[in-house]
Amino acid sequence: MKLIIPHPGHFLALKEICKEATREADEIYMAGTPEVLGSGRITLHAPLLDEMEKQIQYLHEKRLKMGVILNPSCMGGQHLTSQGYNMFRWYFGKLNDMEVDTVTVAEPYLVEMLAKEFPDIKVVLSVIAHVDSPEKARFFEELGVDAITLDTNINRHFDILESIKEAVSSELRLLVNEACLYKCPFRYSHFNLFSHMTGIGNKPNIFSDYYYEKCISFRVRFPELIIKSPWIRPEDLKAYEAIGIDYFKMSGRANTIRWIIDCMKAYSNRSHDGNLMDLLDCPSELRDMFYIPNRELDGAIKQWMGCKKFCHKCGFCKATAERVIRVYEFKDSQRKTLPLSEVRTKCATS
Numbered sequence: 586m587k588l589i590i591p592h593p594g595h596f597l598a599l600k601e602i603c604k605e606a607t608r609e610a611d612e613i614y615m616a617g618t619p620e621v622l623g624s625g626r627i628t629l630h631a632p633l634l635d636e637m638e639k640q641i642q643y644l645h646e647k648r649l650k651m652g653v654i655l656n657p658s659c660m661g662g663q664h665l666t667s668q669g670y671n672m673f674r675w676y677f678g679k680l681n682d683m684e685v686d687t688v689t690v691a692e693p694y695l696v697e698m699l700a701k702e703f704p705d706i707k708v709v710l711s712v713i714a715h716v717d718s719p720e721k722a723r724f725f726e727e728l729g730v731d732a733i734t735l736d737t738n739i740n741r742h743f744d745i746l747e748s749i750k751e752a753v754s755s756e757l758r759l760l761v762n763e764a765c766l767y768k769c770p771f772r773y774s775h776f777n778l779f780s781h782m783t784g785i786g787n788k789p790n791i792f793s794d795y796y797y798e799k800c801i802s803f804r805v806r807f808p809e810l811i812i813k814s815p816w817i818r819p820e821d822l823k824a825y826e827a828i829g830i831d832y833f834k835m836s837g838r839a840n841t842i843r844w845i846i847d848c849m850k851a852y853s854n855r856s857h858d859g860n861l862m863d864l865l866d867c868p869s870e871l872r873d874m875f876y877i878p879n880r881e882l883d884g885a886i887k888q889w890m891g892c893k894k895f896c897h898k899c900g901f902c903k904a905t906a907e908r909v910i911r912v913y914e915f916k917d918s919q920r921k922t923l924p925l926s927e928v929r930t931k932c933a934t935s
Contacts, residue, residue, distance in 0.1 A: 586609050586822060586826060586831050586833065587609060587611035587612075587831060587832050587833070588607070588609045588610050588611060588612075588833055588834075588835065588849060588852055588853060589611065589612045589613075589614060589652065589758065589832065589833070589834040589835065590602060590606075590610050590612070590613045590614070590835055590845065590849050591613075591614060591615075591835055591836065591837045591838035591840070591845055592613045592614060592615040592838060592845075593615070593629045593630055593838055593839070593840075593842065593845075594615045594616055594628065594629060594630035594631055594632055594838070595629075595630045595632070596632075596636065596639065596640060596643075597842075598630075598842045598845075599613065599615075599640055599643065599644070600643075601842045601846070602842065602845060602846060602849070603643075603644070603647050603649065605846050605849075605850070606647070606649065606849070607849055607850060607853035608853070609852070609853040610649060610849060610853070611649070611650060611832075612649065612650040612651070612652050612686065612687060613644060613649055613650070613651060613652065614651070614652030614653065614654055614687070614689065614838070615631075615632070615640075615651075615652075615653065615654065615838065616628040616631045616653075616654050616655075616783075616838065617631065617637075617653045617654060617655040617676075617680075617688075618631055618632070618633055618634060618637070618676070619631045619783055619784065619785070620633075620785060621655075621672060621673070621676045621785065622655045622657060622660070622673065622676070622784065622785070623657040623660075623779070623780050623781070623782070623783035623784030623785070624654050624655065624656050624657055624779070624780070624783050625656045625657055625658055625691065625711065625713045625776045625779050625780055626779055626783075626838070626839065627779060627782070627783070627839050628783055628838070628839070629838070629839050634679055634683075637653070637680075637683065637685075638683045641683050641684060641685055645684070650686035650687065651685055651686050651687075652685075652686060652687040652688070652689060652709065653680060653685055653687070653688050653689070654689045654711070654838075655688060655689065655690050655695070656689050656690055656691040656692075656711035656713050657691065657692075657713075657776075657779075657780030657781075657783070657784055658691055658713050658773070658776040658777050658780050659776075659777045659780045659781065660692065660780070660784065661781075661784075664692060664694050664695060665694065670698075673695065673698065674698065674702065677698070677699060677702070677703050677706070678703070680703075680706065681703045681705060681706055684705075685706060686706075686707060687706065687707040687708075687709045687732070688706050688707075688708060688709065689709040689710070689711050689734070690708070690709075690710070690711060691710070691711040691713040691714045693714075693725070693728055696708055696710065696725060696728045696729055696730055697728045697729055699729070700728065700729020700730070700731075701729065707731045707732065708729060708730050708731050708732070709730070709731065709732040709733075709734060709758070710725050710730045710732065710733045710734060711734055712734040712735070712736060712737060712760050712763075713776050714733075714734075715736045715738075716733050716734075716735050716736055716749075717735070717736040717738060717739050717745065718745065718748075718749070719745075719748045719749050719751070719752035719753070720752075722735075722749045722752055722753045722755070723752055723753055725755075726753045726754070726755050730755055731755060731756060732755055732756035732757070732758055732832070733749075733753070733755050733756070733757055733758065734758040734759075734760060734834060735749065735757060735758065735759055735760075737759075737760050737763050737765065737815045738767060738768055738815060739815075740759060740760075740815035740816075740817055741815055741889040741890070741892065741894075742894065743824075743828065743890045743891075746825070746828060746830065747828050750828060750829050750830065756832055757829075757830050757832065758830075758832040758833070758834050759817065759825060759830060759832070759833055759834065760834050760835075760836055761816065761817040761822075761833050761834065761835060761836075761852065762816050762817070762835055762836055762837065762848065762852075762864050762865050762866050763815075763816070763836040763865075763866055763867060764811075764814045764815075764816045764836075764865035764866060764867050764868075765800070765814060765815075765867055766800060766803065766804075766810055766813075766814060767810070767813045767814055767815055769800070771796035771799060771800060774796055775796040775797070778791070778794070778796065797868070800867070800868060801868050801870060801871070804868065804871060805871075805874070808875060808906050808910050808925060809902050809903040809905075809906035809907075811862075811871070811875065811877070811906070811910070812877075812902040812903075812905050812906045812910075813896065813902045814865075816861075816864075816865055817833070818857070818861070818879065818882060818886070819851050819852045819854065819855045819856055819857050819864070820855055820856060820857070820879075820883065821886040822852070822855055823855070824886050824890065833852065835848055835849065835852065835866075836866040836867070837866040840866065840869065844863075847863070848864050851864055857879045858879065858880065859878075859879060860872065860875075860876050860877060860878070860879070861877040861878070861879040861882065862875055862876070862877055864879075873913060874912065874913055875910055875911070875912060875913070876910070876911040876912070876913060876922045877909055877910055877911075878909060878911075881908070881909040882905070882909065885905060888901050906925065907925055907926060910925045911923060911924055911925065912924075912925060912928045914928075
C-alpha cells in the first residue's frame with residue numbers, strides 16, 4: 586500500500602507532516618501557483634516557484650515524492666490560446682527543472698501537453714476528470730496519463746473497478762476520505778466554482794457557497810447520505826488491494842496539520858477507533874454533530890461489494906444509519922450522544 590498525503594502548502598506544514606510520516610507515505614501533494622492555474626478545491630497556501638523548489642528538494646532528501654495539483658475543471662478556454670499555451674508550457678518547464686515527481690491535471694489538453702513535452706514528469710489524472718468506466722480510462726491512457734485517480738462515485742462498484750484494472754496498464758488511485766455525496770447533483774458546478782475562485786483573473790464575488798450549504802443541509806435532513814458517501818474505511822483497504830489497487834489518496838489539504846497526520850496514521854495502520862467523521866474531509870462541520878462509531882461498520886464492505894446501488898430498493902445504508910449514527914447533544918456544559926431515532930422523535934414532537 587502507498588499513501589498520497591495532502592499538504593496545505595507552506596513549509597512549516599510540510600516539515601511537520603514529514604516528521605511523522607509513516608512507512609506507507611509515498612507522495613505528498615499541494616496546490617500549484619495560482620497566478621498560473623487554479624485548482625478544483627479551495628487552497629490555503631499556494632507557494633511561489635522559489636518556495637516550491639525548496640520544498641521539493643526537502644522532500645527528496647526525505648525520500649518522498651512531491652506532487653503538484655493543477656486540476657481546475659474550467660479554464661475559460663485560456664489553455665487553447667497561444668498566450669495560455671506558452672504560459673502553461675513555461676510553468677510545466679519550471680516544474681520539470683525542479684524535478685517535481687507528479688503533476689495532477691483534469692484537462693485532456695494538459696494531459697497530452699505534459700505527456701509529449703515533459704516525459705520526466707509523471708502525469709496523474711485528477712478525480713475531477715470523472716473516470717468511471719474502462720472506456721474513459723483507456724481514452725485518457727491513450728492521451729498519455731501515467732496514473733488515474735478514479736471517480737469516487739465508483740469506489741464501491743467493485744465490478745467497474747476490476748474492469749478498469751483489466752482495461753488499462755496505468756496506475757490506479759482511489760480517493761479514500763473525500764466523502765462527498767454519492768452521485769452528487771452539485772459536484773460539477775461546485776468544481777467549476779472553485780476553479781474560477783482559485784484561478785487567474787477576476788474572482789467572482791459570491792455571497793455564499795450554495796452547493797456546500799445544500800450538501801450540509803441534505804445530510805442533516807437525511808443522515809443516511811453520510812453512510813452512502815463513497816468513503817473507504819482504513820480497515821477496508823485490503824478489499825481494494827485484493828483486486829490490484831494499492832495507491833490510496835487522502836483528501837483534505839485545507840484541514841489542519843494535526844488532522845492530516847492523524848488521518849495518515851489511521852490509514853497506515855488500517856485501523857481507526859472512534860468517530861468515522863474524524864477521518865472524513867467533507868463536510869468537516871458535521872464532525873461536531875454526528876458520531877459514527879467506526880468499529881460498528883465492520884463487515885459493511887461485504888454488502889457494498891455486491892450492491893447494485895439501487896438505493897430506493899435496498900435500504901441497507903438507511904438501516905445502517907439508524908443503527909449506528911448518534912447525534913451530539915450539548916447540555917449543561919456536557920456533551921453526550923443520542924441515538925438518531927431518539928433525536929428524530931424529539932424533533933417530531935417539539
